[in-house]
Amino acid sequence: MKEFFITGTDTDAGKTHVTSLLLKLLAQHKKNAIGFKPLASGCDMAFEQLVNSDALTLMESASVSAKYDVVNPFAFAPAIAPHIAAEQAGVTITLDKLNSAYNVVKQQGADYILTEGAGGWALPINNADYLYDWVKAQQLPVILVVGMKLGCINHALLTAAHMQSLGVNCVGWIANQVDPHMDEYQANLDSLKARLPYPILAISPYSEQTPKLQIYKTLLENFALNT
Template identity: 90%
Template sequence: MKEFFITGTDTDAGKTHVTSLLLKLLAQHKKQAIGFKPLASGCEMAFDQLVNADALILMESATVSAKYDVINPFAFAPAIAPHIAAEQAGVTITADNLSSAYKNVKQQGADYILTEGAGGWALPISNTDYLYNWVKAEQLPVILVVGMKLGCLNHALLTAAHIQSMGINCIGWIANQVDPNMDEYQANLDSLKLRLPFPILAISPYSEQTPKLQIYKTLLENFALNT
């Protein structure tokens, strides 16, 4: 089983968009893959339960099906930081109950599990803990999604530095063009290629039509997909 954690440079970097494309890539290669969205805020009631649009996208993109509460065990209505929403709902999020939820995902029979984080890298899950500590405890390889917009250089480099400082394995980064009118897009992309300590895995160009992923060989190698 291959497992990866997809994080982003900030809340709107495009983690769901990229994770969905990666799941579809695995589907094209006839792989059994599932997405996991452990924490989600901004949920709405449907089918007598709170559901999150991002989690539903992951479910639609996966080749392995599971019940909603397996894919998204912690769902909160307010579109606020998950640890604050959890506190308001009287729910405690710990690394242990995240690991318990993750075991349920592992039991679904997938060969690949893509876990999408919430917000950016330094996401609190309580007043004393962060999601990245759980990622480290589970020894999940990380994929960093860089939202290509003004400020992305700072956000990407700071995130990468913290990932490195924790000794976590980041296999690479994916550039997601969230701003179609970004000034000097190519120059910023080249700057990130030069400065980030991890290899680029793919580029997701901005598109109002069918989204695409420009794939680098390093991504195929890490996913063990035949080129």
């Protein structure tokens, strides 16, 4: 089983967009893959439960089906930081609870599990722990999604530096063109390629039609897909 954690340089970097494309890529290669969104806020009531649009997108893109609460075990209505939403709901998120939820995902018969984080890299889950503590404990390889917009170089380099300080295995990064009018897009992309300590895996160009990934060989190698 291959497992990856997809994080972002910030909120709205495009983690769901990229994770969905990666799940579809695996499906195209006839791989059994499932998405996991452990924490989600900004949820709406549907079918007598809180559901999150990002988690639903992962479910639609996956080749392995699972119940909603397997894919997204912690769902909260307010569109605020999950640890604050959880506190307001009287729920305590712990590393042990995340481990238990992840074990359920592992039992769904997938060969690939793509776990999407929430917000950026440094996301608190309670008053003491961060989501990256769970990622490190699980020894999950990390894919960093860089939302290509003004300020992305700073966000990307700070995130990478923190990952390195933790000894996390970041296998590479994906550039997601969230701003179609970004000034000097190519120059910023080149700067990131030169400065980030991890290889680029793919580029997701901005598109109002069917989104696509420009895939680098490094991504296929990490996913063990035939070129």
